[in-house]
Amino acid sequence: MDIEALKTSTGVTDDPARSGSLPAWAYLDPDVYEREKHELFYKTWHYAGWVGDLQAPGDYLTAELIDQSVIVMRGRDGALEGFHNVCQHRGHRLLEDSGRVAAITCPYHAWAYDLDGSLKRARATEHTADFDRGCFSLKPVRVEVLADKFVFFNLDPDAAPLGPRVEDYVADIRRELPQFDRLVKVAPRQRTEEEERRYAENSTIRANWKIVMDNFLECYHCPPAHPGFLRDLTFDDLTYTGHELWAKQESGTRRPDGDRQIFWTLFPGFVFWNSGTREKQAIHAMNFVVPEGPALTSMGRMDVYRLPEEADTEEWRPDWGDVGGEDKSLCESVQKGLASLGYDRGRVIHNPGSGNNEEAMHAFQRFVVRALGI
Template structure:
């Protein structure tokens, strides 16, 4: 197969009203997936966890993007730090999940590191010729707290700060999400696999052109006549008002404080989500696990002491997710068809509810980052 991008071509253009979609091969080609790995995923900001999980010295979370696992923790001086999650001895992973440590100790040969990443001790190391402890410190990754609640990491130590890249998003979250300042993370990380390229999942998230067709219960919950879209440089938002309290998705109490669905996407893999009802925010990521597979994984936030809305939870993480997974997996199969090469985006025709302008922005960013344009 010829992987020369100039030969294979791309019909994405800067003008959304005239742009084609990304060609099908960009969703199925292992060589292009490797290009994305280096050009996008290893150089972008990814969600690690909630700031509330890192309140005390030694608190840590682990996260990953593709084959790169990282540790984000609060050191003994109270500073947030990020490191590659790999022992400098013989490459065993150091920590798993979430927790608290006073010393990072490898479970393989017990090499140990401080919470500042400095090498501390290893049996036999003092007798080694020319052994320099500073050479075996953990390798850093960049970390940033975003919008007071969320911790992100970036493998690129020279990356522009997330607050600068996503200018305006943090302010919009603070302004629009009911109870935002008081949100606390709730236990658990709902997750599920999808047999589709990560871009298929993002494409699907970025438009509601399909909503009235493929999500009938959502169409009963939300009034698509009042659908509003905002497309910024590296983020976008969808907002749509509650249609009726008694609907096919889940019941919404007459005095529920949240009367609008709100969805934000942040380049390249992170989403923030609000559905009508009690105060609740979910953060989900579409993490690529292979050229044709993606892991959806998230965290939920609510007010302290609040009672979970089980009906909304079942709809969001059950029926709605199942519908989207089915759509994305069908698209992935279709992208391999010899009968498909590329499509045409619907932009500038009709209202925001059928616009694919945000899909265009995402696909343009992919094209630019990977050298297609």
């Protein structure tokens, strides 16, 4: 399908009260998916981890983005550096997970790179004519730390810096979570067997990544589809705020302390929420979607941040029933439905001040349309 020919209109307009929702072809067409890779994912900012894990020179973490892998490294001069996680000899992957190294040594033929990405050793190259080590430095990747906590990367060398564009987002987080700056990343709680089984089942969804994000960003479906969720959250006071680059969903709860539940989303897919109380905050942060193909999506690794003095105590978590399993089955049904000859596109449900509102989803779809130029 020629996307250019379809550029006329997705039906997604600026005014949520009048906007259509994204048409089926935008979810199904493999050309759209390719375009999303290059124009959206490779040009936007993605979460990589906690800056506190990168304190000493040589501390590194790796992050995956569709078919790309990135290293974030604390350099000898104290600056954070980003590199594509690929050896310049024959393309082997360099580092896994996270840790500390004195040099980046390729497991294949042991080319060794300094912490600044320069190639410092290439075995047995004396007789290789005109071999210039200076031409084989690791390829750089843009890195930025958001809110003095979250490490982000962007594969686009010309991308606008993230921080200045989302100052209102960071200010909102700090206002709602007064202890935010004290939170540190902790080892995730051990899952029970039942949780592990559910996680394995629910963390891969046979649906396009935008279906998963759409579904996450609205609770219009909560009364019919998530009885367990609404035993904890109150639906009537659910509010949505949609911005150019982020969205916020907030509701009251039925918890004895009367805490509110807030989810923040930074487009395209960085999500975090406070699963503790306002006093004792615990946040869960993740790349909510990891596209695996046009019709397959995984959930990213979830990082947990807590107050240092709470790090060893049992983490309080709301009981939302099988909300993950319910969402998976909703998304997979929509994926099939979008391929139906009997479906074209729907409408954004606009209902400010009510839980029955798709305004945050609309903000996300506008972001997609702008990023793709469709």
